[in-house]
Ligand SMILES: Nc1ncnc2c1ncn2[C@@H]1O[C@H](COP(=O)(O)OP(=O)(O)OP(=O)(O)O)[C@@H](O)[C@H]1O
């Protein structure tokens with residue numbers, strides 16, 4: 001067990017060294033959420049609604065871009081196989097990959113956090129809870145990113161495919177538009193999107209209120225979905241073995 | 243128990259039979275060659291033994307452990323150099339070796355010493371801080387070998403160790419392989435290069451289309467298959483290759499430019515027959531050359547097909 005966790009951390013460390021400065025991680029993981037945040041700020045949206053959304057968004061793009069770059073790239077270069085040769089379980093490999101995306105997500109969202117702090121000057125409703133929610137969301141997103149990476153075959157299209165999933169998710173979760181204002185049939189879709197729960201959790205921790213999902217549900221869901229995605233990712237890894 | 247024991251090992255890729263019920267064993271300390279043409283099933287066999295491909299049927303023991311049931315134990319005691327040099331391009335040589343060692347849980351201090359030792363052994367000290375992607379093909383191959391040795395495996399799998407290397411790098415890698423083996427490492431080497439197998443290995447097994455078709459020491463194999471000779475002939479006029487193939491004693495016939503290359507078992511009677519055929523067509527032989535088959539032709543004879 002300890003061996004597995006240690007192995008996962010070494011994988012994460014290696015990934016961060018290797019992919020931190022890859023163009024797709026930088027552009028989609030850091031630059032995009034930042035530009036997005038600025039665009040919304042300039043248009044003057046209601047800041048209480050916007051701040052949690054932007055924070056979640058930067059975590060979302062940060063934590064998923066890294067896995068897209070690392071897994072898709074490594075699978076094409078056949079270096080992903082190296083990980084399967086070490087004495088570590090598939091779950092351990094999945095966790096390692098999730099961890100690197102997780103750390104990258106945390107790092108890349110600091111810029112957005114700074115903006116929220118400076119321009120929106122929102123004192124968090126509950127600091128400890130906010131940290132917990134940020135951790136939970138970043139874990140959820142990173143494991144989701146890993147799962148998605150196994151669906152992508154052609155690395156050249158990785159970002160296109162990722163974005164064709166990320167953007168609809170972004171608009172259908174309540175990052176920008178409150179679920180309560182969506183048409184009834186779309187609100188069901190929204191409830192099926194993991195992102196909806198993390199943004200609600202972060203919203204509660206940051207401003208002390210939520211749209212439709214109470215924190216007693218949203219916070220556990222982020223963690224539970226992390227474990228579920230991780231487990232599924234381990235199955236996907238196993239299935240890559242011909 | 244032997245280092246590697248394989249029993250009826252079989253691989254189907256969606257119904258396609260890539261490895262067909264093969265059985266063999268490799269002794270501890272042996273430098274074992276697995277020789278076969280492209281697509282024979284060499285890589286598939288290696289990958290099954292290392293847990294990178296599922297075993298469809300049969301079983302195997304690697305260092306006494308079964309890849310089917312004790313994969314983690316197998317992974318701890320083997321090293322694999324795959325057919326592509328697949329280390330991490332953005333990491334330096336040093337970082338690549340350290341990462342490999344960390345994944346086997348080697349203690350920091352020991353790992354640092356080991357990494358230095360390997361860089362020296364493979365003559366890569368001056369590339370220590372170069373990124374992997376900046377290395378030449380030969381250097382990449384060597385570092386990939388080094389990374390497979392960080393944890394001092396008991397058995398090393400080398401899949402086409404010298405593929406794509408020039409003569410000098412190939413010789414450097416060969417001498418490395420010999421040295422490792424002399425120091426007691428059991429080596430399972432795959433190659434499609436007969437010279438590599440004959441030069442390097444104590445024992446060779448030949449695989450073709452998923453089946454083992456011959457096994458023995460290089461000298462045994464040469465003796466067993468070198469009964470044939472190569473006859474090169476050309477004529478002053480037209481004669482078809484089909485007709486020549488039908489002559490008794492011709493094992494294989496191929497055409498290159500205006501002349502024919504025949505692998506024959508009984509050259510005198512074949513030449514007589516050729517003269518006869520030519521005369522009946524009112525043409526004549528204008529070139530004849532007879533020589534013993536070389537290693538390559540022995541190999542082609544073993545696998546029973548001509549790669550022109
Ligand atoms: N993942 C796979 N899916 C389907 N078929 C495969 C797969 N890998 C290999 N094969 C097939 O199995 C056969 C054996 O392939 P293998 O790679 O083991 O050959 P090899 O002896 O290593 O050849 P080479 O000298 O070209 O490396 C080939 O016909 C190949 O097309």
Ligand SMILES: [Mg+2]
Nearest residue numbers: 284285286325
């Ligand atoms: Mg091969």
